[in-house]
Amino acid sequence: MTRWLVTGAGGMLGLDLQVTLALAGVDEDDVTALTRDDLDVTDPEAVRDAVRGHxxxxxxxxxxxxxxxxxxxxxxxxxxxxxxxxxxxxxxxSGARLVHLSTDYVFAGDADEPYAEDAALVPLSAYGRTKAAGEWAVQARCPQAWIVRTAWLYGAAGPNFVKTMAALAQRHDTLDVVDDQRGQPTWTMDVARAVLRVVDGSAPFGVWHATSQGDTTKYGLTREIFRLLGLDPDRVRPTTSDAFPLPAPRPAYSVLGHDAWRMARLPLLPRWEASLAESIEDVVAEPPTS
Ligand SMILES: NC(=O)c1ccc[n+]([C@@H]2O[C@H](COP(=O)([O-])OP(=O)(O)OC[C@H]3O[C@@H](n4cnc5c(N)ncnc54)[C@H](OP(=O)(O)O)[C@@H]3O)[C@@H](O)[C@H]2O)c1
Structure with missing residues (x-):
């Protein structure tokens, strides 16, 4: 019997991780799911108390x-x-094993082939710097840790790109979407299952990339969203990031390699098109809230 603790349990991934644990047959008494209101991870004593016994x-x-x-x-x-x-x-x-979630934003996105798990961290943005610092802290402090990087996440809970594009499709005839940012759209349920695979398979500690197979641009993703929703994909028009200036720079090429899965002979995540097709009905059922 494994006793699980999920922090940030009210977030998009945290919620689907709880669903996945239940679907995998883990008894609800063996899962402690703490939202930010229950546990603020910036409070070291509260974290120590919460982790004990898991x-x-x-x-x-x-x-x-x-x-x-x-x-x-x-x-x-x-x-x-x-x-x-x-x-x-x-x-x-306490001797607990840790799965720590991280992001493709730890990379600069200027590569032309998928980032290996051990590629140097060169974050472009403040968010990326803080997540890179989190990875270093975990690696330095906890020998029994898996750092699981994911990217371009969408799911049934929480605001995300897929929900936003589906909502905008209702309000606009055409949508201009950037075609110069490439990545791996990844469903939260796939990441949650990947987390269970890593833990249950006693995979080697270290860095894992939990992203879909295949890659596309935001434009390509939006065309696929339209197609799956029965809308005309030609209503989506390609543009460049210059058309949408944002405070934080985005990596142009955010494609993560999957060698760790291959080396451990664990199944890779599905292709992004397959997971989008499987999930889109649930994902767009609730509109984005922010
Ligand atoms: N979303 C993506 O596209 C994406 C891409 C790559 C990697 N990731 C990584 O995947 C992980 C899960 O992301 P997500 O998409 O599920 O994010 P999310 O929906 O924003 O969930 C994060 C949760 O953490 C909570 N939180 C914030 N500050 C906290 C604190 N001090 N103590 C405890 N909880 C706190 C948030 O609560 P409040 O909502 O109340 O603030 C929220 O419930 C993160 O590590 C993220 O960096 C996400």
Whole structure:
């Protein structure tokens, strides 16, 4: 019997992780799911108390407002770096294994082939810097840790790109969408299942890339969203990032390699088109809330 603790349990991934644990037959008494109101990861004593008695901790808590982080880097750092360090310290002290979620934004996005798990971290944005600092803190403090990077996440809960594009499709005849940012759209349920595979398969500790197979641009993704919703994909028009200036720079090429899965002979995540097709009805059922 493995006792699980999920931090940031009210977030998009945290919620689907709870669904996945239940679907995998984990007894609800063996899962402690703590939202930000229940546990603030910036409080080291509260984190230590919460972690005690658990075998696996999945740290989904994060400051994820990428643009707001540019002007609130200290706040983002306190959650993404100090919070991660607190969780890592508590896991080391109690002997729990840690799954820490991270992001493609730790990379500059100027590569022309998928980033390996051990590629150098060169974040472009404040959010990316704080997440990179979180990774370093976890690696330095907790030997029994998996750092699971994901990217371009969407799911049934929480605002995300897929929900936003589906909502905009109702209000506009045409949509201009950037065609110069390439990545791997990834469903939260696939990441949650990947987390279970890593833990249950006793995969080697270290860095794992939990992203879909295949890649596309935001424009390509939006065309596929339209197609799956029975809308005309030609209503989506390609543009460049210059047309949508944002506070935080986005990596142009955010494609992560999957060698760790191959080396461990664990199944890779599905292709992005397959997961989008499977999930889109659920994902767009609730409109984006922010
Ligand atoms: N979303 C993406 O596209 C994406 C891409 C790559 C990687 N990731 C990573 O995946 C992980 C999960 O992201 P997500 O999309 O599920 O994000 P999310 O929906 O924003 O969830 C993060 C959760 O953490 C909570 N939180 C914030 N500060 C906290 C604190 N001090 N203590 C405890 N909880 C706190 C948030 O609560 P409030 O909502 O109340 O603030 C929220 O419930 C994160 O590590 C993120 O960096 C996400």
């Amino acid at each position: 075998d696996v901790v999945v740290n989904c808590a994060a400051y994820t407002a990428v643009d707001a982080a540019e002007s609130h880097e200290g706040q983002a750092f306190s959650v993404n770096a100090v919070g991660a360090a607190n969780v890592a310290d508590a896991c080391r002290t």
